[in-house]
Amino acid sequence: MIHEDYYNGLNRLLEGIFILICKFDFCSRNAYNVTYMLQLTEDSFEQSLQYFRNSSAMNLTDVTFIDPYGMVGLLEIELLRKDGIQKTLNLPASDEVLKYLERMDFFEFTDKYFKLEPSRPLLSEKYLRSCYSDVLLEITAIEKSDDIHFIVGRVKERAYSILAKNLHYDETTIDGFIVALSELCQNIVEHSDNRGFVGIQKYYFNNLSKNVVKIAVMDLGIGFRKSLSERFPLRGDLDAIEMALFYGASRYSDEGRGHGLPAVKRFVHQWDGKLSIRSGAARLSIIPGWARGKEKETNLFPFPGAQINIMLPEM
């Protein structure tokens, strides 16, 4: 199983920073950089963005851990390209990571965006489904309202086995979780001209001795700043995220708008979770006692849309 605990020691050692080794391919007319990454998560997203965005290849050969944020991040980075040229994606050498990518339906989206090297692995569906029962939602595209009905339906099917059993959520809390998820996904439908992605996975954190559910939602829409700038004077991306998250600011003047994100924040806070929203060149995080990270980050590598990460621990 690709459990977080397996990598805790490694994660601490790396402190969220990936290892980059530049190699030069002398067989090629144009030498290119090959990036060697060990993990693909929110912590390594900034580096992934900088190195993968304009490179001709994404080398994941050495990746030993990838979470939903890492997966949807890769898809979004590639989706941003408008040149129509398929980038080469060097698949992880680890069988476990490959199985997990397959289980998360990552390969359902790769054919359109990537040339896989080696080609897509052939793995038994039955084996995969039984092996990774901690998946609450595979990587799922969001383009329209019906997609959200599908997502909500799928999460409800698995809510008992994951949210009730592992996070000890009762029925009301599960409903709250589903509503929060719906609101997050709706931002994509409402604000993005492009497709977004969502994925959810349960992990066991050894250092906390707790189960933790990770939710990643991303889109390449107009982002918070552009969305709000017509109605509010803003100092930057961070200001825009704060306005939406803390004050329910919306691009629409209707008072009924803007409930979603503050409600998500309330839910995450109530259940001692971690929430981070990255948009443009800023990230705002709400960090509980058990987690680490910076609350406010600016001057990040600019990236359109919004990238949201939520971690909810068991009660």
Next chain:
Amino acid sequence: MVGYNLYRLLKEELKNGSNDLVTRQTGQIIRDRIERDIAKESDRMVIAIDFSEIGVIDYSCSDEIIAKLMSRLLSGEYGDKYIVLTALNENQKENIEVALERKDLAVIAEMRENGKILVGRLNNYLVETLDLIFQKGSITASELSDALKLPANTSGTRLLNLHKKRLAKRVSERRSDGTVWVYSSLTDMFVSEDSELGVMSSG
């Protein structure tokens, strides 16, 4: 009172098998359908929107369906009609409440458990008056004045405000001492003799 089964409407309008009221677009579709149906109802009809077979309702749908219906009901768009909610669970109530509070609206609801409550925002003095209407079933300004020791014009204003917020029915009645306005509960069908309104309000 006429019941609108939300699940049936969802099934007929969306055709995707979902029993969840999620997304603003879904809310718009369901509200449009409810508005078309309300237009066919006679005046003074109480429309009971039934949540019994509904799973979750998110904030966007709560705003798009319930808050907008109540807002338009109050502005007179649907004529002299009333709306109540039935068979709400706790989570549905909370999400609807957020949507109503933002727009300073309130609606009477019957919970799946714990009886009827007021969901949304209403001044405390109006809650007190509404509670009395629920206890008595119906009341006049004069009876309210006697019960709460209020000046006659204050009682009349309170009752009229509840009627304007579509939280109490108003009918004229001829009595020995003349014609009076009688204000009555919208939810006679699920009001027990000794029940009181479980108030969820803010002043």
